[in-house]
Amino acid sequence: MLVATAVSVERDAVARAFGALSLESDETALGVVGRAHPFRPSGTTAHGGSGATAHGGSGATAHGGIDVIAAGVGPALAAASTASALTAAVLQGDPYGLVVSAGIGGGFQPEASVGSLVVADEIVAADLGAETDDGFVSVTELGFGTVRHHPPEDLVRLVGNAVGARTGAVLTVSTVTGTAARARALRERHPTALAEAMEGFGVAEAAAAHGVPVLEVRAISNPVGPRDRAAWRIPDALAALTEGFGKIVPVLEGWNRHDQ
Numbered sequence: 001m002l003v004a005t006a007v008s009v010e011r012d013a014v015a016r017a018f019g020a021l022s023l024e025s026d027e028t029a030l031g032v033v034g035r036a037h038p039f040r041p042s043g044t045t046a047h048g049g050s051g052a053t054a055h056g057g058s059g060a061t062a063h064g065g066i067d068v069i070a071a072g073v074g075p076a077l078a079a080a081s082t083a084s085a086l087t088a089a090v091l092q093g094d095p096y097g098l099v100v101s102a103g104i105g106g107g108f109q110p111e112a113s114v115g116s117l118v119v120a121d122e123i124v125a126a127d128l129g130a131e132t133d134d135g136f137v138s139v140t141e142l143g144f145g146t147v148r149h150h151p152p153e154d155l156v157r158l159v160g161n162a163v164g165a166r167t168g169a170v171l172t173v174s175t176v177t178g179t180a181a182r183a184r185a186l187r188e189r190h191p192t193a194l195a196e197a198m199e200g201f202g203v204a205e206a207a208a209a210h211g212v213p214v215l216e217v218r219a220i221s222n223p224v225g226p227r228d229r230a231a232w233r234i235p236d237a238l239a240a241l242t243e244g245f246g247k248i249v250p251v252l253e254g255w256n257r258h259d260q
């Protein structure tokens, strides 16, 4: 399984769920774009495996290991980094079976409160399209491809139940929402949206190109709406991410995509 976060603090928050910290915490501030440094829990992991380095890094598990990368901020870098990691794994003869986009995100209020976790049942590119006199038109409506990916239903349900998270659409945006008007417009266009973030759709596109299922998990660090940095609760969200992954990993390990 590959977990793609945006930045190193998110990568380390996920890694902490495995009881270890990345040795590659070279970027620590949120917002600093990290390159894809795979983190592999060393030695015995939740999988019980140990030893062989499946994808060229240290401490990978031979059977079903979990790699966590800081893939960068925004859908384009997230897609490129995730695709590179997926391709490298294929070339090394040990392809990933699941990709998880994970990190902090903005929560639509009152649906997703700060500090809570959200699991995506739809990963939607919310600003990929064109503005017209009649409003926003997605690239799908323009005839150019897809703006949504769907994680496996059973996995979404299992993971949502395991962490007590709400499930709903998670929007991917290239511009963080900073006004109430835009938050309203997004919710009107996507009534099931619970959260927005900046990477999920890119990660999902890379996963889809490899025929690998995708999941997105967001810990809510701030409300979607008027910009208010003082209202951000990043440490709380990172703690929720760690706690959540502690419960999610056993579910992911037990999940078999052919059970769908």
Ligand SMILES: O=C(O)c1cccc(C(=O)CC[C@H]2O[C@@H](n3cnc4c(=O)[nH]cnc43)[C@H](O)[C@@H]2O)c1
Binding pocket: 006, 007, 030, 031, 073, 074, 103, 104, 105, 106, 107, 173, 175, 176, 177, 196, 197, 198, 199, 221, 222, 223, 224, 227, 229
């Ligand atoms: O300076 C700002 O106003 C500002 C606003 C939003 C995000 C940033 C960042 O540097 C972090 C982007 C990072 O965090 C995820 N994220 C967290 N909350 C949101 C949100 O409300 N809308 C979109 N993305 C969010 C995102 O996935 C990025 O990885 C600075």
